[in-house]
Amino acid sequence: MKIANFNGVGGGTILYTAHYPRMHPSDFRVKTLDGVADDWPIDYWTLEPYFAENDRVTGVAGLAGDPAYPPHQPTMPPVPLGKTGTVYAQATNKLGWHWWPSDIAVATTEYDGRGKCINLGHCTPGCAQGAKASVDITYWPRAIRNRVELRTRCRVREIATNEQGMASGVVYYDANGVERFQPAEMVILAANGVGTPRLLLNSASSRFPAGFANSSGLVGKNLMLHPWPMVFGYVDEEIDGDRAPQTVMWSKEFYETDLSRGFVRGYTLQFSRGTGPVNEAITSMAAGRLPWGRDHHRVFRSLHYHRLLIGVACEDLPEEHNRVTLDPVLKDGHGIPAPKIDYTISENTRRMMEHGIARASDILEAAGAKNICCSRTLLNYPGHLLGTARMGFDPERSVVNEWGRSHDVKNSLSLTAASGSPQAG
Ligand SMILES: Cc1cc2nc3c(=O)[nH]c(=O)nc-3n(C[C@H](O)[C@H](O)[C@H](O)COP(=O)(O)OP(=O)(O)OC[C@H]3O[C@@H](n4cnc5c(N)ncnc54)[C@H](O)[C@@H]3O)c2cc1C
Numbered sequence: 487m488k489i490a491n492f493n494g495v496g497g498g499t500i501l502y503t504a505h506y507p508r509m510h511p512s513d514f515r516v517k518t519l520d521g522v523a524d525d526w527p528i529d530y531w532t533l534e535p536y537f538a539e540n541d542r543v544t545g546v547a548g549l550a551g552d553p554a555y556p557p558h559q560p561t562m563p564p565v566p567l568g569k570t571g572t573v574y575a576q577a578t579n580k581l582g583w584h585w586w587p588s589d590i591a592v593a594t595t596e597y598d599g600r601g602k603c604i605n606l607g608h609c610t611p612g613c614a615q616g617a618k619a620s621v622d623i624t625y626w627p628r629a630i631r632n633r634v635e636l637r638t639r640c641r642v643r644e645i646a647t648n649e650q651g652m653a654s655g656v657v658y659y660d661a662n663g664v665e666r667f668q669p670a671e672m673v674i675l676a677a678n679g680v681g682t683p684r685l686l687l688n689s690a691s692s693r694f695p696a697g698f699a700n701s702s703g704l705v706g707k708n709l710m711l712h713p714w715p716m717v718f719g720y721v722d723e724e725i726d727g728d729r730a731p732q733t734v735m736w737s738k739e740f741y742e743t744d745l746s747r748g749f750v751r752g753y754t755l756q757f758s759r760g761t762g763p764v765n766e767a768i769t770s771m772a773a774g775r776l777p778w779g780r781d782h783h784r785v786f787r788s789l790h791y792h793r794l795l796i797g798v799a800c801e802d803l804p805e806e807h808n809r810v811t812l813d814p815v816l817k818d819g820h821g822i823p824a825p826k827i828d829y830t831i832s833e834n835t836r837r838m839m840e841h842g843i844a845r846a847s848d849i850l851e852a853a854g855a856k857n858i859c860c861s862r863t864l865l866n867y868p869g870h871l872l873g874t875a876r877m878g879f880d881p882e883r884s885v886v887n888e889w890g891r892s893h894d895v896k897n898s899l900s901l902t903a904a905s906g907s908p909q910a911g
């Protein structure tokens with residue numbers, strides 16, 4: 487697995503698929519329930535009003551009443567299941583397993599000045615219609631109206647400290663590569679699960695020799711990446727391929743722990759429409775399904791608009807050996823040490839992946855799919871960079887407190903997914 491993120495205004499949401507599941511109450515209590523990882527210092531119900539507010543600002547389509555999901559009220563009607571969703575639903579019904587239309591951050595009605603989805607195609611590389619909610623068109627315009635100043639093409643090198651050991655501002659390079667200092671009363675870091683520890687570690691000083699806010703030694707540790715096998719196959723009937731938002735529905739049948747499966751915690755099955763023509767051609771050529779020559783067009787037509795694709799969104803547990811450190815050699819264009827990633831898929835996660843691949847294959851078989859294949863890990867996907875600044879009550883066992891505030895430096899906050907068990911996405 488390789489790290490994927492997007493550097494720009496809006497961050498990873500520019501490039502995301504806009505699938506919008508919340509965490510479940512159990513995700514906050516894995517130590518208590520399953521004896522692994524940690525409990526969060528907050529629970530689902532503390533966060534619930536903020537999930538709801540974020541859904542309102544973002545605009546989330548979905549259907550209330552999912553029996554396997556915390557109660558909530560999506561802001562818009564769900565994305566229609568379409569032909570692909572109907573095939574999945576019928577197959578999953580045959581097996582008697584849970585499914586429900588997904589929460590998706592795509593406008594299905596006009597919303598907050600944004601146009602509604604007109605099924606242009608796949609949403610991941612960006613939505614020309616503005617129906618996919620990315621942070622550049624949701625939060626940023628509001629922030630700018632409230633007089634937040636946005637400085638683009640800037641790169642922060644380090645957080646500076648004053649004599650009292652408080653954060654005093656940041657040192658950064660502006661768009662012309664000129665070094666600047668921005669004084670601050672408070673510093674808030676939201677540079678994702680790789681960029682945040684990179685910056686904290688690069689802000690080491692005589693006062694904080696192991697890195698800023700790192701008296702626990704946990705900055706950069708417990709990196710989680712959500713391994714995400716993709717299982718796909720081809721049905722005879724023509725379905726809607728890339729002619730609507732990619733994600734259709736989810737199954738939470740295997741989300742919660744059932745020890746008879748041989749692992750703790752679980753996964754979401756994420757049902758997707760097929761891929762676009764170029765991706766179908768490239769991946770099928772590489773896999774040997776699509777020949778050159780006389781049969782090329784005939785075979786291509788049997789593949790494109792016939793693909794079913796199920797993602798297995800696996801929980802990953804926090805393990806200290808999975809970590810971000812500073813690379814001793816590599817540097818970026820400003821001479822700032824690059825992040826170095828050490829990551830190994832754990833035995834628990836590997837078993838979960840194999841279980842999910844088998845269940846997704848069962849659904850594809852029940853749908854009558856042929857040529858069922860699986861990519862166990864995908865290059866540059868899923869781009870979920872989690873952990874690395876653990877949240878907790880104990881300053882010796884965590885980096886930030888229950889408010890995301892550094893235990894060591896009271897005027898700095900980290901807004902990176904932290905602690906035990908983030909299953910969102
Ligand atoms: C292909 C893809 C598909 C995805 N699909 C989904 C999905 O369907 N659903 C879902 O929930 N999630 C999805 N994700 C994940 C989701 O996009 C991320 O989890 C989310 O955007 C992370 O938000 P963040 O604010 O923590 O970090 P980011 O969005 O990564 O933002 C961090 C920002 O900080 C900037 N930064 C970092 N370091 C510095 C520095 N030193 N100086 C200045 N700026 C800096 C970065 O350039 C970036 O703009 C997907 C991700 C990818 C890549």
Ligand code: SF4
Nearest residue numbers: 603604606607609613
């Ligand atoms: S299907 Fe097209 S219009 Fe709809 S959200 Fe995706 S990219 Fe935008």
